[in-house]
Amino acid sequence: MSKSFGATQALDQVDFELRAGEIHALLGENGAGKSTLIKILAGDYGADKGEIRYEGNVVRFRSPADSRNLGIRVIYQEFNLVPTMTVAENICLGSYPSGRLPGTISPTTMRQQAQDVLQRLGEDVPPNRLVRNLSVAQQQVVEIAKALLREPTVLIMDEPTSALNDQETDHLFKLLRYLRDRGVSIIYISHRIDELFKLANRVTVLRDGRTVGTFDMSATTPSALVQLMVGRELTEMYPKRQIPQGSTLLEVKDLSAAGDRVRHVSFEVHRGEIVAIFGLLGAGQSELAQALFGVIPITSGTVVLEGSPLKLTSTSEARQAGIGLVPEDRKTGGLVGQLGVKTNLTLAALPRYARSGLVRMQLEDHEATRWADRLNVKRAGMSQQIRFLSGGNQQKVIIARWLANQSRVLVLDQPTRGVDVGAKVEIYRLLEDLCEQGVGVVIISIEMPEVLGVADRVYVMCEGRMVGPYRRAEVTKHHLMSCAVGIEGGQQA
Amino acid sequence: MSIAESRTTSAATAAKTGKTFARRLLDAGLLVFAVAVMVTFSLTSKYFLTPGNWINILLSVSIIGIIGVAMTLVIISGGIDLSAASTMALVGSIQGVLIMQKGKPWWFALLVSFAVGLLVGLLNSVVVTKLKIAPFIVTLAMSNIVRGAAYIYTTGNAIFVSSQGLEWFGVGRIAGIPVPVILMIAAYVGMWAALRYTVFGRYVYAVGGNPVAARLAGINTEKYITGVFAFSGLAAAAAGTVLVGLTATAMPSVGVGYELDVVTAVLLGGASLRGGEGSIWGTLFGVMIIGVLNNGMALLNVPPFWQILAKGVLLLGAVSLDALRKR
Numbered sequence: 005m006s007k008s009f010g011a012t013q014a015l016d017q018v019d020f021e022l023r024a025g026e027i028h029a030l031l032g033e034n035g036a037g038k039s040t041l042i043k044i045l046a047g048d049y050g051a052d053k054g055e056i057r058y059e060g061n062v063v064r065f066r067s068p069a070d071s072r073n074l075g076i077r078v079i080y081q082e083f084n085l086v087p088t089m090t091v092a093e094n095i096c097l098g099s100y101p102s103g104r105l106p107g108t109i110s111p112t113t114m115r116q117q118a119q120d121v122l123q124r125l126g127e128d129v130p131p132n133r134l135v136r137n138l139s140v141a142q143q144q145v146v147e148i149a150k151a152l153l154r155e156p157t158v159l160i161m162d163e164p165t166s167a168l169n170d171q172e173t174d175h176l177f178k179l180l181r182y183l184r185d186r187g188v189s190i191i192y193i194s195h196r197i198d199e200l201f202k203l204a205n206r207v208t209v210l211r212d213g214r215t216v217g218t219f220d221m222s223a224t225t226p227s228a229l230v231q232l233m234v235g236r237e238l239t240e241m242y243p244k245r246q247i248p249q250g251s252t253l254l255e256v257k258d259l260s261a262a263g264d265r266v267r268h269v270s271f272e273v274h275r276g277e278i279v280a281i282f283g284l285l286g287a288g289q290s291e292l293a294q295a296l297f298g299v300i301p302i303t304s305g306t307v308v309l310e311g312s313p314l315k316l317t318s319t320s321e322a323r324q325a326g327i328g329l330v331p332e333d334r335k336t337g338g339l340v341g342q343l344g345v346k347t348n349l350t351l352a353a354l355p356r357y358a359r360s361g362l363v364r365m366q367l368e369d370h371e372a373t374r375w376a377d378r379l380n381v382k383r384a385g386m387s388q389q390i391r392f393l394s395g396g397n398q399q400k401v402i403i404a405r406w407l408a409n410q411s412r413v414l415v416l417d418q419p420t421r422g423v424d425v426g427a428k429v430e431i432y433r434l435l436e437d438l439c440e441q442g443v444g445v446v447i448i449s450i451e452m453p454e455v456l457g458v459a460d461r462v463y464v465m466c467e468g469r470m471v472g473p474y475r476r477a478e479v480t481k482h483h484l485m486s487c488a489v490g491i492e493g494g495q496q497a
Numbered sequence: 498m499s500i501a502e503s504r505t506t507s508a509a510t511a512a513k514t515g516k517t518f519a520r521r522l523l524d525a526g527l528l529v530f531a532v533a534v535m536v537t538f539s540l541t542s543k544y545f546l547t548p549g550n551w552i553n554i555l556l557s558v559s560i561i562g563i564i565g566v567a568m569t570l571v572i573i574s575g576g577i578d579l580s581a582a583s584t585m586a587l588v589g590s591i592q593g594v595l596i597m598q599k600g601k602p603w604w605f606a607l608l609v610s611f612a613v614g615l616l617v618g619l620l621n622s623v624v625v626t627k628l629k630i631a632p633f634i635v636t637l638a639m640s641n642i643v644r645g646a647a648y649i650y651t652t653g654n655a656i657f658v659s660s661q662g663l664e665w666f667g668v669g670r671i672a673g674i675p676v677p678v679i680l681m682i683a684a685y686v687g688m689w690a691a692l693r694y695t696v697f698g699r700y701v702y703a704v705g706g707n708p709v710a711a712r713l714a715g716i717n718t719e720k721y722i723t724g725v726f727a728f729s730g731l732a733a734a735a736a737g738t739v740l741v742g743l744t745a746t747a748m749p750s751v752g753v754g755y756e757l758d759v760v761t762a763v764l765l766g767g768a769s770l771r772g773g774e775g776s777i778w779g780t781l782f783g784v785m786i787i788g789v790l791n792n793g794m795a796l797l798n799v800p801p802f803w804q805i806l807a808k809g810v811l812l813l814g815a816v817s818l819d820a821l822r823k824r
Contacts, residue, residue: 297715299712299713318717319714319716319717320716320717322715323715323716331710331713336707336710337709337710337713338713339707340706340707340710340711341706342773343702343773347699347702347703351703351710351711351714351716352714352715352716358695358696361695361696362695363694363695365694
């Protein structure tokens with residue numbers, strides 16, 4: 005099966021086979037073609053070449069409805085729920101049971117149907133609750149229930165666990181195994197290789213739009229899969245170098261912001277150093293990043309950069325002071341989707357390429373191309389709309405935006421979220437490069453391996469307070485987690 | 498099939514046909530429409546294709562053309578300015594009263610009226626940026642405030658304006674070309690360069706395309722929104738001056754509904770109400786379509802009530818086009 009978009013060949017002769025009643029993992033870097041494959045199976049796109057067989061018969065999907073009628077259901081990473089409607093209304097959306105009068109619906113039958121499905125799943129989400137009041141995990145249950153109402157034969161799940169905690173993930177797995185045992189075939193997409201071994205029967209690895217191979221999970225290992233995904237030797241996931249630390253660059257003292265979200269936080273960053281701020285989601289670390297970049301006001305405390313105190317009442321002050329922020333949510337906070345790679349890349353540095361307000365276009369083109377090349381941004385051209393790039397490449401453009409502005413301190417909030425393994429390693433390497441040039445890097449991360457892999461020193465945040473620093477060599481996973489959940493926070497390095 | 502399902506289906510079908518192709522088709526459709534309009538008019542009216550009539554058309558679109566320059570900028574920035582036409586009327590009224598009733602020199606009236614235009618724009622921007630209210634509703638309210646002020650200031654009367662200074666902006670000619678036409682063309686060239694070559698223009702696209710991302714890139718988004726609305730107020734003042742010059746009259750009731758003609762033109766020209774997209778030459782094209790349509794309908798003696806209806810259809814069409822482009 006092949007599919008191309010414009011000049012980009014998204015899928016090239018991909019073979020994929022799904023058995024009845026199996027959980028089949030689909031693995032690949034961002035941009036490897038997973039999403040395209042799913043969209044073809046869902047009937048959103050047509051394949052340019054190749055065929056789809058369902059129970060031996062060749063089928064043609066002219067629209068998503070054709071795919072649905074065969075019982076193929078997709079649950080996307082972004083849910084398709086109506087937040088202002090109840091659980092039952094969402095589950096039955098599209099096939100409301102009719103009431104006695106024509107054109108009316110029967111709320112009791114609807115509630116009953118929803119209740120039945122939820123019971124089959126062993127879930128106790130109240131059918132009358134509004135979806136916007138549910139947790140992410142509960143919303144996912146509603147999505148699954150919605151799919152189950154139509155008796156699916158194939159369920160496709162795109163990164164279902166990216167927003168779930170461990171307990172919720174375990175629960176989801178139980179649910180998926182239950183469905184599998186009832187004959188539903190499941191295509192499961194995830195970046196988390198570890199969890200595939202707990203769940204899947206087989207795995208198919210895609211790379212650059214081609215099938216690399218299909219394996220039984222029992223016959224492969226995580227590191228083997230990683231290697232297949234990236235197609236090259238991953239000498240080390242975290243390419244830590246020995247970089248001599250310089251003088252103090254950024255000094256944050258007793259900083260409070262956003263009510264009690266950030267409470268009397270103090271830390272410092274040296275030249276050529278990567279500092280990680282670890283913490284569970286919502287521990288105040290994103291607010292801290294925003295305060296450092298002038299997005300939200302600082303209520304008390306000081307920020308000193310290379311000896312001079314900063315006011316930081318606006319983002320443009322932060323930019324001019326030499327601070328850069330790679331925000332948590334790339335799509336809403338980082339990209340201007342309909343603008344090109346070049347325009348997105350030079351967004352922060354544009355005044356540097358201008359003389360009295362006039363942009364020197366040649367200089368801008370030259371610099372943008374240089375940075376894009378240096379960061380190895382895969383693109384169809386410098387004016388390609390950035391929304392068409394893969395997550396990893398988008399992230400590289402956002403980082404390049406701050407490099408072009410010659411930032412002295414770079415704050416990265418969840419820098420590798422939704423970024424594939426290959427691009428991850430590239431980003432880590434890049435951060436090491438920056439350190440060699442004397443930049444101070446602050447990484448805000450909820451991923452323990454990342455924190456321990458890249459940071460020189462680690463601070464931990466819990467409920468707005470900060471403990472640390474801990475030197476990387478001297479701290480254990482266990483200790484960091486204890487600090488993050490507020491059990492510990494005593495001795496400092 | 499349910500509503501939800503049919504919606505995803507049609508969206509997916511549109512996606513399958515390919516965005517660029519669909520877009521090209523729409524743009525080509527616009528051109529075909531423009532050509533069809535012109536052919537119809539030239540076949541049905543012998544005056545339509547004469548050079549004199551073309552100068553007439555250009556002259557007649559100079560008012561909405563000038564406002565259109567600013568409206569393009571506002572719409573690219575993600576906003577809209579529905580107060581532009583009323584501001585134009587207020588500016589004219591001030592000039593009329595100051596010159597004819599208070600005996601002030603024309604340049605003084607010009608200065609004061611432009612300051613008022615600027616003030617209206619700044620007021621819009623303050624409410625939009627500080628209170629975070631949608632520009633649509635802010636400028637809709639401002640439109641009535643300004644229109645009311647114009648009526649109050651002139652006590653509702655039209656004023657005959659005889660001022661050689663102001664007259665030049667309406668009926669003056671340079672090398673045989675009417676001054677309003679020259680002003681309009683200059684405004685388009687200037688805005689084209691500003692959008693393409695200045696930091697200001699480039700950041701307006703970014704602010705309109707994704708205000709959050711623009712802010713997180715260290716851009717002072719409020720500053721750019723303020724600049725955009727301030728410019729819109731000034732452009733409305735320029736249009737008001739040209740109008741007084743052309744008609745030798747200051748009328749508080751002038752230009753009701755012009756802002757919708759302008760928005761129609763900008764959207765026909767390919768800008769999106771979601772912001773971040775639009776081109777100044779597209780707007781000129783849209784302005785010309787509207788000018789040709791107005792002119793043709795007048796030549797063909799289409800009753801005025803029907804003209805209003807036709808323009809409503811055109812605005813709806815332009816908005817639909819915007820929606821279709823986004824598919």
